[in-house]
Amino acid sequence: MKLYQRITLLVSIVLTVVILAVSLSLLLFAKNTILSLSTEQVQRKQKTLRTSFSEMANYYARSDDSEAVHNSLIKLCFNRFSDQSSVLMREGKPVSTGVTIDPSAYVGPDSEAFSEGTPVAVTVQGRNLLIAGSSASVGTESYSVYVVEDITDTYARIRRMAWIFAGVSIAAIALGAGAVTLLVRRSTKPITALSGVAKEIADGAYEKRVAVRTKDEIGTLGEDFNRMADAVETKISELSERNERQRLFIGGVTHEFKTPMTGLILHTGLLRRANLSEDERDASLAHIESQTAWLERLTQNLLKLFTSDEEIELESVRIPELLETVEEGVAPKLKEKGAALTVQCETDTLVLNPDLMHSLLNNLIVNAANAYDADASEKPIVLSVTGRTFSVSDRGRGIPKEVQDRIFEPFFRVDKSRSKKQGGSGLGLALVKTIADAHGATIAVDSEPGKGTTVSVVLPE
């Protein structure tokens, strides 16, 4: 059962009980009051009749009145004060009566009600009657004076009142239940909305929020929910970013290992298989040492770059030496591709991170080499440093204009099929961008399909 249905049912039950209890109480009170008033009225009427009749009859009666005179006097005195509900009896026989029933059968002369003149309620042939009687003396004679009041109409009114009460109670309960249903539904609507938004967020729409319109507990719940959703979205965003960074790091490391690994594999292969001279062996081992050291530093730098917010370490680096290292590192790859690197340096020193910059230039050169078709006759690549600008140019296939904005996105590849064949993961230029950003440098791409590409990295002042 839904919450609003439960609440509605509970409130309806409470409402029903309360309304019925109140209605019944009121009805009983009204009935008792009305009957009490009727009873008092009848009692007063009987008392007045008895007293008036008795006083008048005793005033006029004489002991020497004949029976006929006495009877006529008694009737005159009684009729002077009586009406159609009055009965005068003597010794159980009627003297004057306008009613058909015998009141003494219901309020006997020996009863307590008779001695006190208390009205008694009886029902005779569907008629509700109040009968009050008491004795009156005229001389030595004792008479019974009764009032037989038909209060059937009063009972009918009470019954009508009861039906009206019942009708009003039912209507009140129905209205109350209806109003409660509407109110509760309206109140729980925000909870339903909350539930809906929670589902959407669970399905991935982390930006969804509930609209807070009230200042009550539901409103507070909504605000808290939105705060929670903000925290979740932020967390997920952080986690996604971290995940992305880790991916990039792993991808970057993997990517960067490729080039030096080529050299390392080459040199270790030489050391194992070839008969090298001492100098050639030293040179290979030195290459291996420098490459592995570079790889270790690169790993640390990449780790720092992708997984922490620490700034990279910058130092003043002699550019010619850096370029020499780069040239040496990339040589095996270029040889494999059949590409020729020309280095032009007009800058002496710059402040940068040598390992990361090495990686940056390495990636640009490898990309330039990959830009040529395998069957190209010439594959020239130019690496130049002028001022604070590092440029790598090729005359390869170029980058279509429509994707030039996306080439630095992680895992983006202009031509997926070719990259895959060449072992590309789409991370090279992303790394270049990341390293350039870490330096605060800007990257510019000048490329024309069929004519070649120049990528320039400008370090900040």
Next chain:
Amino acid sequence: MKKHIFIILLAALLLLAACQPTPDEPVVLQKDQDLMIEKGSATLPPEESYTPPEVPKRYRFDYQDGALTIHADAEIVVPSVPMPIVNVRAQGIPQETMYRLFAFLSNGEKLLLPHRRTKSEIEEAIKEYSEMLNQTPPEGSDLTQEEFEYGLNLELESLKEEYKTAPDVDEERICDGTYEIQRSEWEPSEYAYLEAYGNNRDIVVKSSINADSQSWLRYYRRLKGFDAYEEMHTVPLDETVVLPDDLDAVSAAEQVQDFLNTIGEPFEIAAVYRVDDAMDGSTDGIVRDAQHYALRFDCRRLVNGVPLAVCASDSGYSDESYTTMWRQERLCLIVDADGIVTVNWLDPLTMTETVSDSSTLLSFDKMTGIAEKMLPIVYYIPSSERETTQEIGVRSVRLELVRVREQNNAKELKGMLIPAWVFYGTVQLTEHYASGEDFVYYTTYGMRTASPNYEGEEIVLCINAIDGTIIDPMLGY
């Protein structure tokens, strides 16, 4: 949960329902009238003939107690036939009787039914009343705007109803004495009605169909020079009363008898009076000699040869507000030199059943004992009103039939004719003012007679001849 609700509702219904105790069979009492009938009913053995009660030649009685003086020196009139007890109801005048009476009273003159408004006349009236709805009550009226509009709307409803059967053109409708059945919010049920107007005379008759409302027949002949003979100076006709030459009592009586014969039921002339327009200054201080004379004939019904008591006044009252008033039957004709001037027949009776052909009656002595005891009580003047003195003169004591009404029946006009000793006379009240001025008027059972100039007889006391109960003829029991 549903089960709990059901139980609660059931309990509520049981509590709400007015639980009535099992009705008992009623223990029945005989009503007064039944007791009286039982007491009074007698079956004469076939070989015995009825003997009227023994009575003296005259009845004499005197009483004096300061404010009240009673003097009776009365003739005693007893029918020679048995006194019946007869059930009656106020059924009005049957259509067949009405045709005869109409023919007699119209006397060949064309009488027309009231003008019925044409459709265009009603439309005019509707328009007029509708316009009045937007107005305020007339100046001087104490009606609220709501009451005013309510009254107008009632009238409009009535007009719309009338419109449905209204003629397109003005038409002359000749009355032939046929009743129209009508309904009114003031009457408990439908009734028969006749209203006809001529150049010289008018007849208006209302006849109850269900014996639940009053009935009456009123006939007026147009008079020249003055309005009516009612409320005029009235004196019993005897040898000392002078009549103008053109007014013959015998001829007038014959005309009345012709009318009575036309009714087709036994009626007789009970009393004759001379009516004139002399004024003695007691009314509006005007004093004048008589210029117009007529004869008034109070008539009475005969049942099995026994006359009904005559009430000179057409007044009546009921003891409770919801009880329909029922006057004693009264038939009065006024005849002048030109013929019957007015006929006033109030609450005609219809005999339904003879309960007893011959009642057992109290002896005259017992009855007078009751009368002498009761007269001072009935006409008792409280000490707080001792500026008033009463003089009661009893001129005749008659054994007649008086109509009493059925007990515990407020709505229907049903009752019975029972034998009663009726004391006729006058009740004169004199109010003595501190200024020394006295004001004298005649009353009937404490009510002023319709005519302050009436010098005839009234019912002073009425005693049930069977059980000695005092009967108030105005009330009916």
